[in-house]
Amino acid sequence: MIKQWLCIALCSVSIAAADINIPPAALNEIAGKIYRNETGGKRENLVVWNNGENFPSLGIGHFIWYKYNEPERFEESFPALVTFYKTKNIELPWILRMYRYAPWKTQAEFLNAKHNDPAFKDLENFLYNTQAVQIEFIAERLNASLPKILAATSQKKRVKENFNRLLNTPSGLYALIDYINFKGEGINQNERYQGQGWGLLQVLETMDPNVAQKDLMQSFRTAAKTVMSNRVKNAPKERNEERWLAGWHNRIDTYQ
Template identity: 45%
Template sequence: MKAKAVMALAAIASVGLSACSPSSQAIRSNAGAVPHTSATESPRNTFAMNNPAAQNASHYSSQNISRPLPSAGGGMPELSQVELQVIGDQIFKNEGGGNVSNLVHWNDGEDFASMGIGHFTWYPAGRHARFGSTFPELLSYMQARGVQVPAWLPREGAPWNSKGELMQAKHTPQVQELQNFLYQTRLLQVQFIVDRTRRAMPKLVKNSPDQLRPHVVGNLNAVANTPGGWYALIDYTNFKGEGLSRSGGYNGQNWGLLQVLEEMRPSRPGEQALHEFADAAMRVLERRVRNSPPANNERRWLAGWSSRVNTYRRLLV
């Protein structure tokens, strides 16, 4: 993503916070904003997603985004289809290894199914959705845009109660239809993640304690105004949530995007901001592991989390 394009996109975060002049895309607070400094463009890194199933054409194949969706607000520009594709491919690689069969999945040690390129959570009916149930939100988002979802999908919750039940159903026509649907609509799934992140931006500042608000605003500006920074913000929000709840997490300590921005050292736009964001993300995730119940054995996930967070250090678009 060129610096000019990133600057335009970063202005989206200011919607609902304050007016933003055409020459300044910084997010503002009562304490002011970090000024923008120019950033150079880095080599592009792309991921070519393989489709081993060689998906046959279906009535879902036309449901990729073929035209821009309505603006998120304030006349701010949307990400281009190329940007959505590259970010979406990387998120798919992060969550499911780019493997089409992992679009309908259940991770070991979890009590919910994971759907789509972002492994959106889908809890069985009646089960406490501790980490939120984002797959039903995605389906509603798609339907609001005229997408026909598979008719058999239940609305009250996932139809499987365990990973074992899902694996037994993996090759049924229904699950194969769902898998195909999720492959064909992957660009719309990326747009869902992007829009969710945009909506979170004003809330991140509002939910910050007064004394930390300038720090959060400055770090958010630094990442958003760095080429590649929007991928980091988008992916981490999809990965671990916004972190808006002060009572969530373990021992009252959450691990979402807000906690990463609070943990970051003060930064200015540029490559160093991406490194500071990644370093802070790992400190937050390591704190989560320390706070987690020992029986969860969450330390086994740290290596994979570190590999994912390290993708934030380089330019994708």
């Protein structure tokens, strides 16, 4: 049902940029994969507040939404999605009309709302029913990413070649879109542990530049796992990021 609904919606959507044109059918398939990656295919996981985090995550991209005055350690992406909805003239649910910042101050307050507040359920349903808009937003983020990534690296030729080679294969396109949604572009200086990032830039820099085309996805997976393992190694011990590493590696293994 989800894939059928997404296909109907996305068949009328054109995603294009100067260098990237993603067919709606391909975008539809990627949307389904990202939905399963982020939610396990469960609607109730579209709005979550993970243990160990100070913020909720929403939508198929688990876009971060900070409460007021929360330090922005990781890139906040949900407000940009809300703005994207507005450009599409999509009517927003009450919570998104009323609040610029996440309205829940603690995880306990969030969970109480999740179980008892009808407005929370409206938000959840809205995000479920507008998945096509969210994947369009994610794809446009990829469209805009390459110039920013190249501006942030001294390995411009290597990074651009790896990006373009991935872009021209179905599996590579999915990997690019999912990873940039999963761990970001890698250019935000706040998203660093001991000076090292973990976004798409770092993966493209780590990939073997001489790998054969048939081994391209294996090279991406190996590089992504290396970057994720380095993140865990460099993270503050109190964050206990080791608990997430196996799941992160499992997600990377979907890049086949």
